[in-house]
Amino acid sequence: MKRLQAAEKHNLTILVLCQIIFMITSIGVLTLSGVVGFQLSPDPAWATLPIAAMMFGTLLTTLPASLLMKAIGRRAGFMLGTAVGGLGGSVLCVLAINQHNFWLFALGNLLLGLYQGFAMYHRFAAADVTRLEVRSKAIAWVMAAGVAAAFLGPWNTSLSQQLFPDQPLAGPYLVIAILTGVAVVLLSRLRVPASGEPQAGEVQRPMARIARQPAFILAVSAAAIGYAVMLMVMTATPLAMSAQGLEMSHVAQVMQWHVLGMFAPSFVTGHLIARFGLLRLLLAGCMLFGASVLVALSGNQLGHFVAALVLLGIGWNFLFIGGSSLLTQCHNESERGKVQGINDLLIFSLVTLASLLAGTLLHSLGWIGLNLAMLPAIGVVLALLLVYRQALRIRQTG
Numbered sequence: 001m002k003r004l005q006a007a008e009k010h011n012l013t014i015l016v017l018c019q020i021i022f023m024i025t026s027i028g029v030l031t032l033s034g035v036v037g038f039q040l041s042p043d044p045a046w047a048t049l050p051i052a053a054m055m056f057g058t059l060l061t062t063l064p065a066s067l068l069m070k071a072i073g074r075r076a077g078f079m080l081g082t083a084v085g086g087l088g089g090s091v092l093c094v095l096a097i098n099q100h101n102f103w104l105f106a107l108g109n110l111l112l113g114l115y116q117g118f119a120m121y122h123r124f125a126a127a128d129v130t131r132l133e134v135r136s137k138a139i140a141w142v143m144a145a146g147v148a149a150a151f152l153g154p155w156n157t158s159l160s161q162q163l164f165p166d167q168p169l170a171g172p173y174l175v176i177a178i179l180t181g182v183a184v185v186l187l188s189r190l191r192v193p194a195s196g197e198p199q200a201g202e203v204q205r206p207m208a209r210i211a212r213q214p215a216f217i218l219a220v221s222a223a224a225i226g227y228a229v230m231l232m233v234m235t236a237t238p239l240a241m242s243a244q245g246l247e248m249s250h251v252a253q254v255m256q257w258h259v260l261g262m263f264a265p266s267f268v269t270g271h272l273i274a275r276f277g278l279l280r281l282l283l284a285g286c287m288l289f290g291a292s293v294l295v296a297l298s299g300n301q302l303g304h305f306v307a308a309l310v311l312l313g314i315g316w317n318f319l320f321i322g323g324s325s326l327l328t329q330c331h332n333e334s335e336r337g338k339v340q341g342i343n344d345l346l347i348f349s350l351v352t353l354a355s356l357l358a359g360t361l362l363h364s365l366g367w368i369g370l371n372l373a374m375l376p377a378i379g380v381v382l383a384l385l386l387v388y389r390q391a392l393r394i395r396q397t398g
Contacts (some may be wrong), residue, residue, distance in 0.1 A: 057113020
């Protein structure tokens with residue numbers, strides 16, 4: 001693996017710092033917005049509407065964000081999304097909590113979803129600002145920012161509540177506003193090379209032709225199915241643990257280990273891709289998901305939940321980063337916007353559906369049944385992987 005050049009280090013440092021800020025925001029919203037929604041909502045049944053609004057905002061923004069950045073560049077697009085979505089959304093949340101306005105709070109979360117729709121492209125921007133031979137490493141380093149956020153996110157939600165003694169839950173959103181403001185300043189220093197910006201005159205293939213590529217099908221399936229399955233189990237875990245009589249402190253412990261499992265491997269994922277190849281990494285991701293199911297089926301004590309969720313997190317890391325890296329091989333610069341936009345649109349469509357189904361499946365199937373339901377989905381990724389590998393062998397020997 002070649003070393004990063006000075007310009008690559010400069011740009012990658014900015015993207016990593018901005019990814020940390022984004023992840024702190026995401027963890028804060030997922031932790032607090034349901035609680036705030038319950039306090040502000042006119043009907044308790046609407047308590048999770050702000051979180052749903054955030055996911056809907058992401059779903060609406062994903063494809064337009066990619067196409068906009070193709071037209072105006074990564075730096076301008078990221079600055080716009082962070083300023084309007086991150087800074088604007090968090091300020092609205094602070095105002096809504098202080099004014100006890102549920103619908104304003106939901107609007108703030110919708111804008112934070114817009115921020116997420118732009119920030120999800122940090123990983124692809126890492127590929128844009130680095131050479132081909134270090135792109136997998138760059139994507140992995142951006143994803144590794146979640147390790148810092150796994151600690152900083154919970155600290156923000158607890159320590160910053162002292163900022164507004166009368167409305168303590170407004171404090172974390174104020175910190176998010178400050179951090180996203182810092183991110184806007186950092187992004188102004190981002191320098192995407194010409195090769196990473198839209199190129200005039202390049203021929204664009206129809207999306208239908210691009211989508212028929214076996215590499216595209218495998219890349220999208222690995223990232224989307226891996227993300228959806230992970231989020232479904234992650235969402236159901238607190239409910240399953242509560243049903244076993246475990247305390248919320250235990251739930252927090254399990255979730256922190258899970259987030260570390262999701263992002264800590266990113267420090268070496270790029271090296272693993274370089275040494276063993278993308279296909280072996282994707283295969284390892286499928287196997288780790290299977291191991292997570294086996295551990296979950298073996299017992300319902302705290303240790304079982306910790307081990308199962310750590311394995312689930314590492315499996316997600318391999319499938320998501322592996323799929324993201326493979327996707328960069330499926331398009332040229334002129335096709336980048338629509339291909340990456342469709343990719344993330346498909347991912348978040350499946351993720352949104354999984355988050356909605358998690359509680360229903362847990363109620364109807366139970367914890368064991370929910371985990372067993374993972375296996376057919378992962379089996380699809382495994383089958384596509386084996387088909388793609390066989391196609392590569394035929395091409396190489398043909």
